[in-house]
Amino acid sequence: MTNFILLILLQTEPPSNDSFDVVILAFLSVAVIILAGMTGRVNMGFQVPGFPRPLSAKRKQILNKHFPFYKQLTPDRRKRFEQKVQYFIHVKEFIPRQIPIVTEEMKVLISACAVQLTFGYPKVFLSHFKRILVYPDNYYSTINKTYHKGEVNPRFRTIVLSWKAFVEGYFNPIDGRNLGLHEMAHALRLENLITNAEFNFLDEEVLQHWQYLADQEMASIKEGNSRMFREYAGTDPDEFFSVAIENFFERPEKFKSLMPNLYAILVLLLKQDPLNPI
Known part of the structure; x- marks a missing residue:
């Protein structure tokens, strides 16, 4: 340092x-x-009143299988990561678009992406953004008349992601292109400016x-x-x-x-x- x-x-x-x-x-x-x-x-730990439930074995298995950032952490930091993932899933509404449901794998990995970016801030959960919309692929925006892979909409308190593009971002972990991190970074900048419990961190x-x-x-x-x-x-x-x-x-x-x-x-x-x- x-x-x-x-x-x-x-x-x-x-x-x-x-x-x-x-x-x-x-x-x-x-x-x-x-x-x-x-x-x-x-x-790095934090306590959420009334929320002691640990991450399930199924969710841990998803992280171990698909999330390299989690796998490189020490056991103690893994537990802290798991707690943040669990709480992020708990406080967000995951909304399917053009797909039947947002699967457990989708919820865990999208939440893990947000936690990866905010891991240095134990109490930051991008709280302004209540909803995560998940499309199967690129989607058409009626606002600017073009196709998108993802966006962050502070007015509607929403983060929107193409699942295909999200997965591609982690499939090649060394090309400097990651849709999930890109959109979560936009949300992070906005969260820092919005007056709420996470303001100006x-x-x-x-x-x-x-x-x-x-x-x-x-x-x-x-x-x-x-x-x-x-x-x-x-x-x-x-x-x-x-x-x-x-x-x-x-x-x-x-x-x-x-x-x-x-x-x-x-x-x-x-x-x-x-x-x-x-």
Whole structure:
């Protein structure tokens, strides 16, 4: 973690003021974030009143068979992951579209995807989004008259996914393309802005550093000079964040090697490191 701080301070400029005092304050704020993250790793568990039921054996079997992120965790962290998955399934309404039902496998894996992204935040469950709509394949949007693989609609408090595209995202775990993580990243950004019990959980100073570096990389993408991200990441800051999340989890070695500062900021934002999951 110390290396991350040095990289941020030595290789980037503060977003607004480069005075010595600002640098010192930035250093202290990042140090506080790291300490908080370390504390969170020690005490990742949470208690849900009236909800002690553990994840069923069937659901654990689904995770063991299909979810690599879960399988690499230590036994203690697996239990915490299972508890978050169980609660996510409990509080969301899974709605089938053009399919008879949302199967148990669908519920578990979609929930696990959300938990993968929010694992560093024990009490964050994307609570604004009450409904998960599942289509069998790409679906037609009557709003913008085009086909979609997924979307996040804060107005209707809904996350929409194509099951085929979701599965394809995990079928190739190293191509930097994962629909589930992409859409959950959109939901995460929105959740942080919506006034509720989960409001403003992402540290504002770290977000400022993120946006400063993201703007630089988006400019490189538009010029065709990005060594890491596909062209779609240059669409806008929200899409850049979602594409970065896909690469953060699927290609962490390459990401850290090519963009150590940007990678370090994501470690701080998400309070987890795919290269050090313990």
